[in-house]
Amino acid sequence: MSFITFAPSQQKYPKTDSTIYPAMNLPKYKITIENVSSYYGTVQALKDINMNILPLSVTAFIGPSGCGKSTLLRNINRMNDYIPDFRLEGSIKFDGVDIYSKFIEVENLRKQIGMVFQKPNPFPKSIFENVAFGLRIQGIKDKSYIEHQVEKSLKQTFLWDEVKDNLSKIGTALSGGQQQRLCIARALAVEPEVVLMDEPTSALDPIATAKIEELVIELKRQYTIVIVTHNMQQAARISDQTAFFYMGSLIEMDATSKIFTNPSEKLTENYISGHFG
């Protein structure tokens, strides 16, 4: 039985016009989450989540600590697979394909759905090797292609001009903000379609944070971005859709402008106006 692999799709989605999708025979939503509940042992972390994530947009997950937003994010590229006693019910579809199906090669899935973590975590290798890592583990040997991808990714993250003269410097020697942009470049080098970001600026100072936010807005022209954030202003500044989670449930999801000006739920309003959380 052959495994389903995610070949990088050549056609990129047009930006907003949803009526064309059926004609292209592609689902309207990049990611579809249906009736997802997940458990760590006996603790239920997510309760019956349903949501759709639009392609080429920024979707923000907000909510107080422990509300399940990071768990859901990590479910989207199956990063919770290695946690013992973790269990998931329901389905998550990526381009219409159930990613928890047994025919999915999880390594291939993660090449399509990249991830950036809370704390910058560059490898103790050179800047070049950090960015080239994803290509090398795919077995790519073509030196000029690797160099091209490294340069392209570092340019995309506005890091190229800062590091181009010492690419052999160890990645962990960079400043915190540069390290995080290096980690984003590392994720982009393998040309994923979706980039998941788990509070990418929580360990950074305001200037570095501003750079990352600028970068995220730039990146949505080519990538679908899902970002977990504790910072509501950040969600308001950079996202197109916002999902508000509370106690493992999705309370409300809508256009960011609506969530922050005129939310439908009282709970959402209380949270964004700072009454709790």
Added chain:
Amino acid sequence: MKTDRYTLLLTERIIKRLLQGAALVTVFTTLFIIGTLIFETYNFFREIPLVNFLFDTEWTPLFDNKKYGILTLLSGTFLTTFFAIVIAVPLGLSIAIYLNEYTNKRIRNILKPTLELLAAVPSVVYGFFALTVVTPFLQRFIPALSTFNSLSAGIVMGIMIIPFISSLSEDALSAVPSSLREAAYGMGATRFQTVFKVTVPAANSGIIVSIILAISRAVGETMIVAIAAGQQPRLTLNPLVPVETITAYIVQVSMGDVPHNSMEYRTIFAAGITLFIFTFILNNISFYLRKKFKERYE
């Protein structure tokens, strides 16, 4: 009971002096040992030229035709250490990687102490095991193997030092932040790629330290080689014949009735200082690497 301030201060000072004393005893003992070694070695080299010591190919201080070629003993030490490392490094590293990356905490908490038990077995038991079990077993496949040989002594010593490598390397691997593993998995790396392209390279200085400490232990190991490798000084790289290591020679002479201040007596110190120089260098390399390794994650 109420204690006045003076008594408190006095107690404080006495305790400080006692602790200081304990530290000084150790320092002075070490200095005294090194001093004795150097003094007796000096006496040795007043009669025997260094060139003979380094380049003679025979070691016969107990015979009429006296020769003092330390290479002879070093070849024995080299052979046994070599086989020990050949056995212990691949096994120890595999165990460390298995424990750290492929088992859960529960199994690790049972396996690790069990393995460390290997280091708790007295080395005389290992020596006996090498002589009476391993050598006869190997002789079935290698008929040319003599009763005393460096091969089986080395193999058994390798088994003894496995926990040095597996435990210390496991510590080094578990010191690698899990965020690095997540980064690799997040890029689509398999578990195997994560282990060998990220975790092991990130822990390599700790792993090298564990190997160096294991070599140092093997070089200084005495009972196994004294029992199973024989006591015939021989400059050879043949693992099938009896050899004598530096440590085994020191045991042999110390046990016999060699008169004090004789030339035979001084050979122990010359051999001892050679051994000391080797383990001293190895320990310093590992100390330096450990310091470097600590800096990386702090």
